[in-house]
Amino acid sequence: MAGRLATGGPALGAGPLLGRRGLGRNADPLFALLTAAAGSTVLVILGFMILTTTMTALPAFQSQGISFITSTDWDPSAGRFGILAFIYGTLVTSAIAVILAVPLSLGVALYVTEAAPRRLRSPITYLVDLLAAVPSVIYGLWGVFVFLPLFLQPASAFLGRFLGFVPIFAGPSSGLSYFGAGVVLAIMIVPIITALAREILLTVPTEDKYAAYALGATRWEMIRGVVLPRSRVGIVGAIMLGLGRALGETIAVALLIGARPQISASIVQPGYSMAAVIANQFQEATEPHIRALVGVGVVLFGITILVNVGARLIVMRMERS
Amino acid sequence: MNDDNVFSVKGLDVHYGGAPALKGVDMEIGPRQITAIIGPSGCGKSSLIRCFNRMNDLIPGAVVSGEVLYHGSDIYAAGVDPVVVRRHIGMVFQRPNPFPKSIYDNVAFGPRINGFKGDLDELVERSLRRAALWDEVQNKLKKSALALSGGQQQRLCIARAIAVEPDVILMDEPASALDPIATVRIEDLMQELKKEFAIVIVTHNMQQAARVSDKTAFLYTEVDEETSARWGILVEYDDTSRIFTKPTDTRTEDYVSGRFG
Amino acid sequence: MSAADVPVPAEAGRTSGEVSVLGRRPARRRVWTDRLATAGLVAAVIMVLVPLGLILFTIARRGLATISWEFLTQPMPYSLRKEGGGLLNSALGTFLMVGLATVFSVPLGVLAAVYLAEYGKKNTLAGVIRFFTDVMTGVPSVFVGLFIYTALVAQIGFGALVGAIALSIIMLPIIVRSSEEMLRLVPSELKDASYALGAAKWQTVSKVVLPSALPGITTGVLLAVARAAGETAPLILTALGSFKIVTTLVGEPISALPLAILSGARNPFAAGQARAWAGALELLVIVLVFTILARVIASRSRISS
Numbered sequence: 001m002a003g004r005l006a007t008g009g010p011a012l013g014a015g016p017l018l019g020r021r022g023l024g025r026n027a028d029p030l031f032a033l034l035t036a037a038a039g040s041t042v043l044v045i046l047g048f049m050i051l052t053t054t055m056t057a058l059p060a061f062q063s064q065g066i067s068f069i070t071s072t073d074w075d076p077s078a079g080r081f082g083i084l085a086f087i088y089g090t091l092v093t094s095a096i097a098v099i100l101a102v103p104l105s106l107g108v109a110l111y112v113t114e115a116a117p118r119r120l121r122s123p124i125t126y127l128v129d130l131l132a133a134v135p136s137v138i139y140g141l142w143g144v145f146v147f148l149p150l151f152l153q154p155a156s157a158f159l160g161r162f163l164g165f166v167p168i169f170a171g172p173s174s175g176l177s178y179f180g181a182g183v184v185l186a187i188m189i190v191p192i193i194t195a196l197a198r199e200i201l202l203t204v205p206t207e208d209k210y211a212a213y214a215l216g217a218t219r220w221e222m223i224r225g226v227v228l229p230r231s232r233v234g235i236v237g238a239i240m241l242g243l244g245r246a247l248g249e250t251i252a253v254a255l256l257i258g259a260r261p262q263i264s265a266s267i268v269q270p271g272y273s274m275a276a277v278i279a280n281q282f283q284e285a286t287e288p289h290i291r292a293l294v295g296v297g298v299v300l301f302g303i304t305i306l307v308n309v310g311a312r313l314i315v316m317r318m319e320r321s
Numbered sequence: 322m323n324d325d326n327v328f329s330v331k332g333l334d335v336h337y338g339g340a341p342a343l344k345g346v347d348m349e350i351g352p353r354q355i356t357a358i359i360g361p362s363g364c365g366k367s368s369l370i371r372c373f374n375r376m377n378d379l380i381p382g383a384v385v386s387g388e389v390l391y392h393g394s395d396i397y398a399a400g401v402d403p404v405v406v407r408r409h410i411g412m413v414f415q416r417p418n419p420f421p422k423s424i425y426d427n428v429a430f431g432p433r434i435n436g437f438k439g440d441l442d443e444l445v446e447r448s449l450r451r452a453a454l455w456d457e458v459q460n461k462l463k464k465s466a467l468a469l470s471g472g473q474q475q476r477l478c479i480a481r482a483i484a485v486e487p488d489v490i491l492m493d494e495p496a497s498a499l500d501p502i503a504t505v506r507i508e509d510l511m512q513e514l515k516k517e518f519a520i521v522i523v524t525h526n527m528q529q530a531a532r533v534s535d536k537t538a539f540l541y542t543e544v545d546e547e548t549s550a551r552w553g554i555l556v557e558y559d560d561t562s563r564i565f566t567k568p569t570d571t572r573t574e575d576y577v578s579g580r581f582g
Numbered sequence: 583m584s585a586a587d588v589p590v591p592a593e594a595g596r597t598s599g600e601v602s603v604l605g606r607r608p609a610r611r612r613v614w615t616d617r618l619a620t621a622g623l624v625a626a627v628i629m630v631l632v633p634l635g636l637i638l639f640t641i642a643r644r645g646l647a648t649i650s651w652e653f654l655t656q657p658m659p660y661s662l663r664k665e666g667g668g669l670l671n672s673a674l675g676t677f678l679m680v681g682l683a684t685v686f687s688v689p690l691g692v693l694a695a696v697y698l699a700e701y702g703k704k705n706t707l708a709g710v711i712r713f714f715t716d717v718m719t720g721v722p723s724v725f726v727g728l729f730i731y732t733a734l735v736a737q738i739g740f741g742a743l744v745g746a747i748a749l750s751i752i753m754l755p756i757i758v759r760s761s762e763e764m765l766r767l768v769p770s771e772l773k774d775a776s777y778a779l780g781a782a783k784w785q786t787v788s789k790v791v792l793p794s795a796l797p798g799i800t801t802g803v804l805l806a807v808a809r810a811a812g813e814t815a816p817l818i819l820t821a822l823g824s825f826k827i828v829t830t831l832v833g834e835p836i837s838a839l840p841l842a843i844l845s846g847a848r849n850p851f852a853a854g855q856a857r858a859w860a861g862a863l864e865l866l867v868i869v870l871v872f873t874i875l876a877r878v879i880a881s882r883s884r885i886s887s
Contacts, residue, residue, distance in 0.1 A: 031784035032701055038693035039702075039711045042758065045751060046714050049721075049729040056732040107626025115623050124627060126877075131634045133873040135812025137840045138862050141847045142637050145855070187633050194630075218612050220619035241720075248722025250815040251840075255847060275724045279815050283822070297728040301721065308720040379777060381703075408780030418771040421794050431779040434789065478775070485779060 050301075057295035060288065068295060074261040074277075076285065081292035083299065085263045089178060089273040090300065093253055094246040096182025096267065097189055102239055104186070105193035113201040114223060125198065132191035140255040143184045148256070152180045156268040173268035176258035181273070184252050189242040196241060200234030201227060233318040240311030247304050250275035274300040327352050327489045327519045328373060329390040335368045338382035341552035342368045346387070348538055348558050350489070355511060355520045357530035357561065360540035361576065365553025366523040369540065370491050373521065374410040375403035408435060411482030411518075415494040417474035419466035419481070424449075424458050427466045427477055431485035444484060451517075452480035453510050472503025476510065489519040497525065508533050527577060530561065537564040539573045638866075645863025648856040654864070658825045658842065658857070669861045671827040672842035675742065676868075679821065679838060680810050682746035682831075683753055688803055690750075691757030692792070695799075698758070699765035700787055712762075718755040726751050727816030735820055743831040745821035745838070752813060753806040760802030764795040797883035804876035808869045814840035839865040 061068055064081050071082025108128060112121050143152075156173035163169040173179075204227050212222040228235075258270020259280055274296050282293055328350040335343040343365040350356050350373075358366045368377065375396060377383045389396050396406045408431075419427050428445045437444065445462070449455040454476040458469070466477055475495060482490055492511075496504040511520055511533055524530050530537055538558040542551050557564065557573045568574045656668035694711070702708025730748040738744065768791050776786040792799075817823075822835035823845065839861050846858020 028783050031787070032697075035693050035697035035701060036707065038690050039697040039708065039758075041690060042694060042711055042715050042718060042754065045754070046718060048733060049726070052732045053725070053729055056736075104626045104630055107623045108630050111623035111627050115620050124631070127631060127634060130870070130873070131630070133808055133812075133869055134634075134637065135814070135840060135865060135869060137812065137814040137843045137847075138637070138641065138866060141843055141858055141862050142640055144847055146636065146640050147633075187630075190630055218616035220616040221612065223619070244720045248720075248724065250722065250724045251844060255844075275722060275815065278724050278728065279818055282819055294728050294732060297722075297725045301725045304720060304722055304725075305717065308717060312716075374778060376774070376778060379774070404777075404780055404782050406780075407778055412775075412778035414771060414774060414778075416771060418769070418775045420772060420775065420790055430776070430789070431781075434779070434781050434785045481775075481779065 053294055053298050053301070057291055057298050060291040060295040063288075064292075068292075069299060072261075072263050076281070076289040076292070079288060081289075081295070083274065083277075083292075083296050085261050086272050086274040086277050086296060087299065087303075088263045089257060089271040090247055090275065090303070092178045092267065092271065093182045093185055093257065093273055094243055096178060097185035097246040098239065098243050100183060100186035101190045101193055101242060105190045105197055105238075105242070106235070108190070108194045109197035109201055110223060110227070113198060114227065115219060128191050128194050131187070132195065136188060136249060136251045139184055139188055140252040143180070143252055143256050147184060148175045148180065152177075152183065152256075155183075156180070159268055167265045168267050170266040171264075171269050173266075174258070174270070176256055176270050178257065178264075178267040178269070178271045181253040181257040181276075182267070184256055185246050185249055188249060188252060189246050192245055193238045193242040196238035197231070197235055200231045200238065203234070204230045233315055236318065237311060237315040240307060240314070244304055244308045244311070247307060248275060248300070250279045254279045325352060326350060326390075327392065328521075329388070329393075330372075331388040331390075333369070333372060333385070333387035333389060335365065335372065335377065336384045336386075337368075337380065341550060343372075343553045344543070346555045348555060350519055350521055351536075352488070352519045353515055353517065354535040355515050355522060355533055357534035357537045358521065358523045358540060359525070359527060359530045359537060359576070360553065360556075361542065362525065363551070363553075364540040364542045366525075366540055367493055368553070370493055370521060370523050373489075373491055374407050374412055376407070376412065378403050408485060409487055409489075411485065411487040411490040413475070413478050413482055413490065413492045413495045416498045417471055417478050419469070419474050419477050421465065421467055423463045424466050424469070424477060425462040428480050428484050431481060435485060448480040448484040449477075451483055451514065452476045453506065453513070454480055470503070472499050472506060475499060475503070475507060479507075479510065479514075483514070483518070487518065489521065490514065492520060492522040494523055494525065496529070504529075527565075527579075531565050534561045537561045539564060539568075539570075539576060541572050541576070641859065641862050641866055644856070644859035645861075645866075648860035649863055653857070653860050657827050658837070669837075669839065669842050669857060669864065671825065672837040672839045672861060673864060674827055675745075675821065675824075675836045675838040676811055676840075676865075678742050678829075679746040679749055679817070679836070680807060682742070683749035683810050684803070684807055686746065686750035687753040687757055687806070691754050692761050692799060694754075694758045695761035695765055696787055696792070698762045700783070700791070712759075715755045715758050718751075719759070722815075723752055723813050724815035724819070727819035730816070731819045739833040740820060740822040740835040741830070741832045742821065742828065742834075742836045745817050745836065748816040748820045749810040749813060752816065753810050756806040756809065757802055760805070761795070761799045764798030764802065765791060767798065768794045797879050801876045801880040801883075804872045804879070808872035808876070811872070812840060812865065812869050814844055817841050818844075839868075 060081060067082055069087065070084055071080070072085040073080045073082040074085060108124070112124050116124065153175035156175050156177060156179060159169040160171065160173055164171070208226050208230070209222055212226045217225060253273050254276035257273055257276055259272055259276070260270040261272045261277065264271055278293050278296055281289070285293060326349045330346055330348050333343065333346040334341070346369060358369060360366055371377045372385055372389055377385055385397060387397075391406070391409065395401070420430060422430070425445055428448050429441055432441060432444055446455060449458060454473060457473060466474065469477060479490070496507045499507065508529065511522070514520060522534065536559065539556045540553045541556045543554050544551050557568060557570045559569070564573060565577050568577060653668035654673070655670055657671040658669060698708050698712055702712070726748050730744050730751070734744045734747065772790055772794060773786055776790045781789070817838050817840065821838055821841065823841040824835045824837045828834050828836040843858050843861045843865065846854050846861060849855055849858065
């Protein structure tokens with residue numbers, strides 16, 4: 001017999017083990033169900049997200065037809081909703097942001113992992129991560145009142161004066177433009193790309209790096225020859241993540257892009273983006289206008305998902321090869 | 322079949338994902354004695370001991386067949402809940418694994434989840450005393466268990482296991498992660514504990530088995546020439562004195578005399 | 583010894599003075615390329631840190647000029663042009679909605695993470711959930727706002743509750759993924775010990791796994807809170823904004839700090855703009871406090887483990 005002490009310990013006889021559900025054991029299947037349900041809410045929310053927005057926007061899609069996404073004629077008062085200019089603006093500002101941010105992010109990540117004195121690595125990383133925490137409305141506020149007069153206006157004027165013959169830099173500029181929004185966007189996505197790139201760079205084995213040094217390579221040659229080729233896949237992933245973030249960014253762009261619903265070839269001219277038009281025009285919009293704005297959101301969502309999923313697939317394929 | 326036995330094992334087979342790990346083990350574990358399981362590495366010692374409290378169930382792909390009777394009841398019978406089984410059988414692991422909680426909460430964990438309604442303070446003190454740890458920790462019961470030394474943590478794990486008042490304690494290489502002094506204390510503790518508990522200990526340290534145990538089981542690996550599958554079998558199971566001085570099987574003799582290991 | 587400490591061999595070749603088989607000029611060019619590259623890297627770091635410094639400096643300077651006890655405790659004046667007043671109503675709105683969002687998203691997110699970590703190793707459902715949770719982290723927050731607008735605001739109007747729901751949807755995937763990672767880090771030996779004592783799975787999870795992962799989970803939650811506090815776009819579409827101090831949850835538009843900052847940024851009047859800067863300082867302090875707190879907890883738990 002199981003030795004039981006007389007002090008009233010747990011009354012667990014060695015008797016029948018068969019068919020006895022232990023204390024609280026019945027809760028196990030319930031618990032599993034509960035957690036599975038919690039996990040499934042993510043799917044449910046995502047599903048509803050797509051459903052209700054698409055259904056709300058449907059009348060707008062139907063009334064405009066394909067011209068919804070092919071026309072640049074956005075005139076809510078006349079009931080015409082062509083969002084091509086916004087799609088263009090989103091893509092242009094994001095492209096500017098990525099083109100500016102990637103070299104900077106890579107530079108910072110490489111500096112922090114390879115070239116910085118040991119004492120500076122943590123502080124720099126910490127500060128750059130802090131940049132990621134700054135809310136976008138603050139970037140917008142600072143962008144409009146400080147960055148605009150300090151840098152964007154002179155820079156746009158400079159580009160206009162010396163490179164104005166090139167169409168993408170043409171025309172007078174108040175600083176509020178694709179370029180203005182794009183530069184601030186770049187500052188915003190640098191921390192994201194840097195953080196990820198840093199992680200990727202840290203996975204390069206040190207032995208390979210030392211092998212390059214042992215052959216007489218300079219640090220830059222080692223970076224080009226060993227570190228960058230090894231990190232290519234991860235860095236592509238990081239860039240696409242930054243791109244995804246840039247596509248969806250709303251407030252900073254809304255304040256700096258100039259709010260002009262037209263396509264312009266010059267990046268120093270004002271324009272508009274999908275997220276920005278939603279944020280700017282929502283509060284005064286009436287019903288058909290609101291439906292059109294929801295439609296803009298649906299298209300934006302579609303593009304963002306494509307970029308995100310596409311990025312994942314590309315990374316997976318690159319990893320396999 | 323002597324029903325005084327704590328465990329009676331018949332025809333025990335263990336497979337992991339189709340590959341055999343243990344075949345055809347028959348043995349009996351008697352009460353209030355120490356049974357050691359020895360053998361070269363990879364011969365299935367841990368797999369065997371984990372059958373006694375159905376811990377193998379937690380490994381995906383593990384299949385156990387055969388009979389393991391605990392006081393006459395087959396713990397692998399259909400409808401038996403492994404959670405209930407484990408409440409009767411205590412286990413101590415190779416690396417001390419106290420919870421990141423206070424010393425008190427570690428010992429009280431088992432009783433609490435089993436709905437203990439009596440004097441918890443008293444149960445905790447008694448368990449710590451029986452594990453020879455009370456004197457060292459009585460003034461710091463609320464301190465984190467992780468602040469203890471390795472040997473103390475292992476004794477805490479023993480206290481935690483005996484707090485639920487099992488009648489058998491399984492120990493899977495309990496001292497292999499400890500320094501020699503801590504090891505001696507654990508071995509002394511085992512001699513005390515065997516007055517109340519049956520103890521089954523897996524050890525790769527032959528001298529420890531010889532010092533400590535009353536009966537010894539020697540496991541060895543068998544190999545299938547064609548498939549090069551390897552599994553463990555029970556070669557010999559006898560009083561410790563016999564195993565180490567006059568073993569019946571040559572494989573046992575070779576192992577205990579150190580010809581391989 | 584780090585990569586930065588390794589001597590650069592090409593330089594040795596340059597100063598040795600002897601005529602190497604490779605000649606001296608290529609070596610010099612390589613050294614200068616390396617120096618240029620390093621300078622480029624440093625330039626990148628400076629170009630990134632300068633805006634950060636500028637932002638922090640500007641907000642501190644302009645914000646501190648306006649911030650005062652009155653600012654922190656007074657609601658917005660009705661007339662945008664008026665001096666004085668404060669952003670109390672916005673701060674309260676932020677606390678209310680972010681607090682509610684936390685209450686909604688943390689239990690849900692942690693339970694979902696438990697499912698993924700404890701039941702989801704080879705499970706198809708878990709794989710699907712994990713994939714779509716990652717997808718959700720990339721959804722633009724303005725779209726989340728549109729969703730709540732179309733799903734709820736059309737029915738029950740603008741207000742704190744729908745704003746909180748929008749924020750909780752933004753927080754949810756962050757909490758799920760970071761909590762899952764933390765739960766996976768709990769060593770299996772602890773779970774073994776718990777099972778060996780006869781604990782059921784739900785007991786092992788709730789009394790051993792979750793407490794062990796708590797510091798890491800808290801870090802993730804704090805970062806999600808910091809993120810939610812700074813979100814503007816979804817609130818434009820759900821909370822709308824207001825001058826008043828609002829305590830009702832449904833049907834009454836409510837302000838939040840980011841909304842107040844946004845309208846202040848668009849405000850032509852100096853007083854309104856000054857309030858925006860002060861609000862930005864307040865919001866930045868809140869966000870940084872949570873972010874730094876999360877870091878501190880994370881590093882503390884790493885030290886003790």
